[in-house]
Amino acid sequence: MAEKKQISLTIDDVVVKVPEGSTIMDAADSIGVAIPRLCYHPHLSILGACRVCLVEVEGMRNPVASCAYPAEAGMKVRTSSTLLRRLRRDVVELILDNHPQECQTCERNTNCELQKLSFELGIRDRLFQGERKRYKKDLSSPAVTRDLEKCILCGRCVRVCEEVQGVTNLSQHRRGFHIEVSPAHQGNMMNSVCVQCGQCANVCPTAAIVEHNDSEAVFAALADPAKHVVVQTAPSIRAAIGEGFGYEPGTPATGRMVTALRLMGFDKVFDTNFGADLTIVEEAYEFMRRLQNNDRLPLLTSCSPGWIKFMEHFYPELIPHASTCRSPMMMLSVLLKTYYAEKAGIDPKNVFVVAIMPCTAKKFEAKRPEHFTPYGVPYTDAVLTTRELIWMMKCYGMDFRHLQDGEFDNPLGVSTGAADLFGTTGGVMEAALRTAYEKLTGKPCEKLDFVEVRGVEGVKESAVKIDGKVINVAVSNGLQNAKNLLDRVVRREKEYHLIEVMACTGGCIGGGGQPYPPPGMHIMDASLLKMRAKALYTIDSQKKLRKSHENPYILKLYEEYLGEPNGHKAHELLHTHYEPKFPRGIR
Numbered sequence: 031m032a033e034k035k036q037i038s039l040t041i042d043d044v045v046v047k048v049p050e051g052s053t054i055m056d057a058a059d060s061i062g063v064a065i066p067r068l069c070y071h072p073h074l075s076i077l078g079a080c081r082v083c084l085v086e087v088e089g090m091r092n093p094v095a096s097c098a099y100p101a102e103a104g105m106k107v108r109t110s111s112t113l114l115r116r117l118r119r120d121v122v123e124l125i126l127d128n129h130p131q132e133c134q135t136c137e138r139n140t141n142c143e144l145q146k147l148s149f150e151l152g153i154r155d156r157l158f159q160g161e162r163k164r165y166k167k168d169l170s171s172p173a174v175t176r177d178l179e180k181c182i183l184c185g186r187c188v189r190v191c192e193e194v195q196g197v198t199n200l201s202q203h204r205r206g207f208h209i210e211v212s213p214a215h216q217g218n219m220m221n222s223v224c225v226q227c228g229q230c231a232n233v234c235p236t237a238a239i240v241e242h243n244d245s246e247a248v249f250a251a252l253a254d255p256a257k258h259v260v261v262q263t264a265p266s267i268r269a270a271i272g273e274g275f276g277y278e279p280g281t282p283a284t285g286r287m288v289t290a291l292r293l294m295g296f297d298k299v300f301d302t303n304f305g306a307d308l309t310i311v312e313e314a315y316e317f318m319r320r321l322q323n324n325d326r327l328p329l330l331t332s333c334s335p336g337w338i339k340f341m342e343h344f345y346p347e348l349i350p351h352a353s354t355c356r357s358p359m360m361m362l363s364v365l366l367k368t369y370y371a372e373k374a375g376i377d378p379k380n381v382f383v384v385a386i387m388p389c390t391a392k393k394f395e396a397k398r399p400e401h402f403t404p405y406g407v408p409y410t411d412a413v414l415t416t417r418e419l420i421w422m423m424k425c426y427g428m429d430f431r432h433l434q435d436g437e438f439d440n441p442l443g444v445s446t447g448a449a450d451l452f453g454t455t456g457g458v459m460e461a462a463l464r465t466a467y468e469k470l471t472g473k474p475c476e477k478l479d480f481v482e483v484r485g486v487e488g489v490k491e492s493a494v495k496i497d498g499k500v501i502n503v504a505v506s507n508g509l510q511n512a513k514n515l516l517d518r519v520v521r522r523e524k525e526y527h528l529i530e531v532m533a534c535t536g537g538c539i540g541g542g543g544q545p546y547p548p549p550g551m552h553i554m555d556a557s558l559l560k561m562r563a564k565a566l567y568t569i570d571s572q573k574k575l576r577k578s579h580e581n582p583y584i585l586k587l588y589e590e591y592l593g594e595p596n597g598h599k600a601h602e603l604l605h606t607h608y609e610p611k612f613p614r615g616i617r
Contacts, residue, residue, distance in 0.1 A: 228542015285435025
């Protein structure tokens with residue numbers, strides 16, 4: 031592809047060259063001039079709604095929005111002046127007039143873009159006092175909470191839901207003073223097509239949308255002497271939790287995380303990676319059976335609860351193709367209230383299972399009736415996001431950077447490198463291929479790194495030769511890409527055998543509950559996602575065991591409790607089912 035033509039313009043008396051088609055904001059960013067902004071997001075379409083990014087252009091009567099106005103050759107731009115400072119302050123002061131005065135008690139306190147911008151613009155008083163919008167919080171969803179009183183109408187949530195996730199659950203309703211962002215018919219999040227992924231919370235500059243907080247339930251369980259409280263941590267947590275304590279993104283912090291959880295009072299600290307290894311064994315056998323019988327192919331992975339809900343809403347015809355395996359979190363939770371409770375001699379009703387997940391949709395998954403015990407309670411009692419866990423650790427006064435490394439508890443704390451890969455897009459595919467190859471051929475899988483399915487962009491496709499048969503595989507990165515891929519499947523334009531879908535960009539490392547990025551980065555930035563992914567690839571490469579079916583504790587589990595992979599008891603405990611959420615043809 032030919033390089034774009036370069037144009038020259040002047041910004042604050044500095045000559046800058048940028049590719050043709052760049053905006054004034056792009057040009058300013060390229061020389062380190064940070065124009066204030068609120069509605070702008072580098073991975074979303076340009077809305078130009080907030081008008082905070084106004085700049086003056088020589089020869090133009092009025093200031094223009096730099097995020098939307100194209101840079102032109104010879105243009106002379108002024109990004110700071112008495113007029114611009116007044117206009118920007120007026121805009122933000124008007125936003126603050128209609129905003130709750132509760133910064134100290136807000137979930138985004140010290141990490142709020144509106145708060146930061148107000149400070150930088152020198153706003154120290156509220157100059158406008160008028161009627162303020164009043165709404166009840168939307169607490170309907172177990173995954174996310176909406177507080178419309180904190181919404182500044184930036185439109186980021188609307189755009190990420192439509193453009194990145196392809197769900198289009200949110201839109202602006204009504205007009206003027208009464209305008210609001212809501213699902214269809216101004217309904218709540220639970221009774222909508224929301225897939226609970228939490229990407230709206232990731233891009234919201236305030237706290238209008240945040241994860242549904244479960245920390246108080248966990249505090250209460252830890253303080254209850256009658257409860258045996260156990261915790262499991264997802265693969266991607268170890269690659270991101272350090273960010274909450276000043277580490278560079280992508281710094282593995284597994285050992286310190288385990289120690290911190292023990293200091294918080296958890297009776298046992300287990301690893302969701304064990305559930306990931308178990309998932310691979312079950313899913314690999316399921317895939318082999320379908321492949322040999324040419325039955326319901328392609329097999330669609332089922333580890334991402336946001337993707338599963340997306341399928342139930344928009345692709346119900348593909349439900350028979352989805353793996354019936356529960357997710358790693360759910361498999362481990364089931365074992366904790368059956369196998370573990372039995373071995374430890376504990377009444378399963380007294381076992382309180384906490385899962386630390388990168389994903390708000392895991393909160394929804396835990397509350398699905400398919401994942402309840404026979405005695406009517408969830409197998410997973412509470413789900414905390416990475417952000418919630420970081421806050422709880424700080425609440426306990428953890429000096430995280432100086433903690434010693436700890437080890438997970440056995441028997442459900444040992445895992446292979448394949449399990450760590452579940453945290454990044456393409457990882458489930460890699461792990462499954464390692465096991466499927468050996469089970470189908472009876473030979474060692476010499477090639478363990480399937481780099482062709484790695485990466486955080488778009489859809490990756492590959493053809494893998496196993497036992498003389500070409501296996502067509504595909505990996506979707508985010509739900510909008512999944513739509514493009516699945517439409518091809520529905521139209522039968524290409525034959526696939528195995529497809530991995532992750533709801534969030536980059537997979538779990540970019541989940542809706544991961545730490546808010548450091549200044550200058552965004553949750554969907556490829557650089558951030560690649561740093562987190564690199565941590566997981568490094569952990570995998572350094573482990574002695576890198577194939578799920580070689581985990582000795584998995585083998586022991588089948589031998590003494592589950593029987594055969596995909597057998598009767600395994601299906602009873604480790605598998606589930608899905609149903610359409612709306613009538614067919616909603617697309």
